[in-house]
Structures are given as C-alpha cells and as structure tokens.
Amino acid sequence: MSACAPAPAQSPTRSSSLRAHGPAALVGDTPVLWVGEPFAPAGRGFWAKLEGHNPGGIKDRTALFMVERARARGDLLPGGRIVESTSGTLGLGLALAGIVFGHPVTVVTDPGMEPMVSGLLTAYGADVQTVARPHPAGGWQQARRDRVSELLAVCPDAWCPDQYHNPDNVAAYAGLAHELVAQLGRVDALVVSVGTGGHSAGVASVLRGSFPALKVVGVDTTGSTIFGQEAAPRLMRGLGSSIYPRNVDYTLFDEVHWVAAGEAVWSARALARSRYATGGWSVGAVALVARHLAATLPAGARIAAVFPDGPHRYAGTVFDDAWCRERRLLGCAPAEVPDRISHPGERTVTRWTKCATVLDPAPAGADAAGPAGAAR
Incomplete structure (x- = not known):
C-alpha cells in the first residue's frame, strides 16, 4: 500500500483455504485497491471496489x-x-x-x-x-x-427480471455497501456509474444511512438521457440509457458527470498501465471522476469508487488500437478539470462535464419504460 493511502479498517477477507460448494459462494467479498500516483495526484487517491473479482462482474x-x-x-x-x-x-x-x-x-x-x-x-x-x-x-x-x-x-411461464424498474435490483447491493464499511471504516465520497440505477441506489442509500454527509457522484455517458441530456448515439455499454429507469434515485446524487467514450478509453488504459487493475467503459469513466475528486476534495477524504467489471471482455474494443483508431478514440486525453453546466438542459455535452443540479427528467405521467429518443 502507498504510504499516502489512508489506512482502512480491518476487513474480513477470503482465506486461501476457502472451499465453495457452489458457484454462488464465489460472489461478494470483493477486494478494494488503493489507486494513487501516478494515476492520481501525488499524495492523493481513492479506493476502488473491484467487482470484476466476482465470476461475471457486479x-x-x-x-x-x-x-x-x-x-x-x-x-x-x-x-x-x-x-x-x-x-x-x-x-x-x-x-x-x-x-x-x-x-x-x-x-x-x-x-x-x-x-x-x-x-x-x-x-x-x-x-x-x-x-x-x-x-x-x-x-x-x-x-x-x-x-x-x-x-x-x-412463453407464459417465463419471467423477466426487468432490471430497469425492479426494486430488488436496488436491494441486492446492500451487501456491497456493508463490505465497503467493513473494509474502509468510513466513506466520505462514493463514485458510481449509472445505467439501470440498481447499484448506485443500493450502495448509496445504505452508505448515506451510516454517513449522512456522504457525497454521492453519479457517472453517466454522453448521449444518455438518464440525467436530462438529449439522447444521441452511444458507443459505451454498461452505463447510460435511452429510457428512464425507475431504479435511479435522483435524490441521492450531489452531482453528475458525463464522460465521452474517448476519455473513458484514455482513463481505462492509464489505469491499466499504472495500477494493473482496470476494466472497460464504466471503469474508465468512474476512475476519471474519482481521480478528479481525489485532487479536489480535502486531503484525507476517503473516496470509494465502484469498478463494475474487469478488462478481459474489452480486449477487442477499449484495449484494441485498431478498433479504437477506427472510431477516433485514441489520443483523447481529458482536460485536467471537467466542463461545468448549471442545469442538465443548459446544452448538449460532448466531453467530460459535471453538473451539481440533479433532477428526474422523466415527464410527469410518462411511461418510464418507453423510449426517450434516438440512442444506442
């Protein structure tokens, strides 16, 4: 651990002699990793919750x-x-x-x-x-x-989880929040990607109950409608939406950041080179925002960033030079600080941008499951 990393509370870890009698026992108790310099500024950093250690991801x-x-x-x-x-x-x-x-x-x-x-x-x-x-x-x-x-x-006997609107998708992540408390002792800021709204609402609501002053930062992709932007074609998968998921709890967020695909690629690759633990679109976007918070929040603030998966499935996309070059995603180093808008509807954002006004954009009485505009 870096000498600059704040010491976490003692946490339960898997023993090397763990014997799982079924694959479900392999889910949970994922590690946290300190992400400091050179990815983060000297003397600063954040804790990454590595959900890629689950068999399939978060x-x-x-x-x-x-x-x-x-x-x-x-x-x-x-x-x-x-x-x-x-x-x-x-x-x-x-x-x-x-x-x-x-x-x-x-x-x-x-x-x-x-x-x-x-x-x-x-x-x-x-x-x-x-x-x-x-x-x-x-x-x-x-x-x-x-x-x-x-x-x-x-198929009348079939069942659909409906992850976008099923409240069980939120409740499922209470365990992740409790793991963070056990591992870090306290959490001052939480950085989470937002797609269906499940893990952002599930983790943030539990942590806010323990830490009322918790700062919750949502991370979305440009072209997503979740936080009130106009829909546009989206390349990134795993975060963002072209519908209005009802599992998104807008009351929990202090601010939202939109990140463009090229910026997420830069971040995921920089993270891989500096800390080895990395992932795809969501991880790159979340790490970029967590890095910014580490630089701007008071020294000693304990920041937790949820990394939803690992890098392996992205070998042919995020980490493939030819694929990225064809889509003009290389050489997209983000600015040192994000752009700012005062309201989600102020203008359409195309690069890393933050907004401290977080509103539910779904029209009153609208079908939340319906389309919200042309998007991928």
Missing part, C-alpha cells in the same frame, strides 16, 4: 438476488425460463443464477455485444438472441426490450 449480485426473490414470491416457477435484455454483464449473472437455481435463460442483446461475452453466455447454457435493427425512437435498448415482450407473450 451484476452477479443482483441476478442471484432478483431470481431468489422472484422464486420466493412465486413469480418465477420451478424450472421456468428467465428472459431479459442485456448488454452483457447482467446476462452473465443470469446465466450463473440459472445454473444455481435450475432455470433456462434467454438473453436478448444487440450486435454491440462483444463476441467473447456472447461465447461465454452460450458456454454457460444461455440462449442468446440478437436483435437485427434498432428501434426508430428508442434505439437498440428499446429494440431489445420489445423482443423480450414478444418472447414473454409466447
């Missing part, structure tokens, strides 16, 4: 929990099929839950899913269905959800 937690709760309520019958839309990580978690609880799994995705993830899903026994074209208003995300609805209509 959404193993919610997949297992949502399935378990649905079975307990009788919403998911024994042997019933699980059907859900996913860009990848939840699909891996549902494949795990299907094996643990004995359910066939169908995941609906789009052509942007990495071949590695698609191959793993198939290896784990999941049925992978890929939509052919985006919805004219709601993009790939709405096209996937429409296909899920079609599958549910012809």
